[in-house]
Amino acid sequence: LAELKVLPKGHLVEVERADLVGEYIGHTAQKCREQLKKAMGGILFIDEAYSLARGGAKDFGKEAIDTLVKAMEDHKNEIILILAGYKREMENFLSTNPGLRSRFPIHLHFPDYSCDELMEIAHLMVRERQYRLSVGAAEYLRQYLQQQVEAGRPNFSNARLVRNLIERAIRRQALRLVDRRIYTRDDLIMLLREDFVLPEEEEAGIHLWQA
Template sequence: MNGQVKFIISQKHSSQQPESQEGALIERAFKSFTGLDQVKNALKSIAAWSVINQKRAEFGLKTHIQTHHMLFYGNPGTGKTTAARVMAKCLKDLKIIEKGHLVEAERADLVGEYIGHTALKTRELIRKAQGGVLFIDEAYSLSRGGEKDFGREAIDTLVKHMEDQNEQFICVLAGYKKEMTGFLKMNTGLKSRFSHILYFPDYRLNELNRIANSMFSERDYQMSKIANERLVQLIREQDSSGGNARFVRNLTECIIRAQAVRLLKYESLTKKDCMLITEEDVIEGMAEYKKNKQEI
């Protein structure tokens, strides 16, 4: 009886397929992506679908028309730009796109000052994004000028090239939920160009803490237990309106500068001194952050 059980278990394990190189690559690409599990899983599934679609073509099977254009919406500091950058690199490594670079743009980069200028500027940006991703933040700003504004010309040009050059570049539009909803109504063909519409929720407190720790670790800093507890407290108090990774990034910069000021008072330094972030550093860093914010 025992031998039979062992045999069945052995058969089960031997039937499992090892993970493909592409699958392992996708997992690695998003490994450092903190939180946003729903967004992360959606992006991983898009990458997986792209790979399998190529495999089907190689086997002579029917394939779907690849549309990678995406729309991201959510509050500022929720990882939209980071997600676009990670996705671009992942698709490049998978050989879905050629270069994998990210071209970031805003209204001023697309809208010209006279008739015909906007189309030229928009086409130039698309040319720069060939083989990569064109990321347009606060895309709804293109619709703010009314009927005669050149922003409409930029949208029309963008829509045309998203269709004509679908496999040459990926367009990612990003912005707030309410504003993006109104923006999509500007051009009847705009929403249909985006088969992937992803919502970026605010980061939770524990995720913001993980982001901060990751930022320190990447630069060879380590927080003491008390410093980390104080950081969590300050994040909770400051970020009552929702999780904002941009706030955490700016705060970590202030904390690192506060540590540098403290260390200059030491007659001699050790490696541990240079690495350690103390509670004092966190408190002083937060004070500097608040001061800088008030002065703007």
């Protein structure tokens, strides 16, 4: 955007509710101004933006929304705001302030990843962490991700689900190997099917696959 001369700098600042909403009167406006100052000349990306309106009329999130709307008006040629979140929640969010919908006329909907795309992401994440998936682990991921894709849940977390599964598996692999006296390099980098559990069953320790 800077090269296209749309913005002076074109840098990106990513924030969430905790970065914008304070704990007492006046704190929220201060936090918002700090983030707006960082993003001035570039883009302020607000993830899960709908959470700013989750507390009702008395929540400090409303003050954050009002501050952001005013900043967009005062600095419309100096900053771009991008709001991200689930479609249904974002529709409700845009209704919380009369000025929001008119200031965000462009809505982009990104469909969920397919199972094949999620598996590509999984293999990429595993390689970046210098691990490998066993055949059984890859089969687990594909079966489980296919189930999630077909379920079509409105709040499906896509790549975040994959990341959480892999990070849990890495932790479980470390626990599995901690009591072993002898192990090979392959043992250290290989994630097995037994290292994976369903996210909602992690605390209970129940495996999707049973021996």
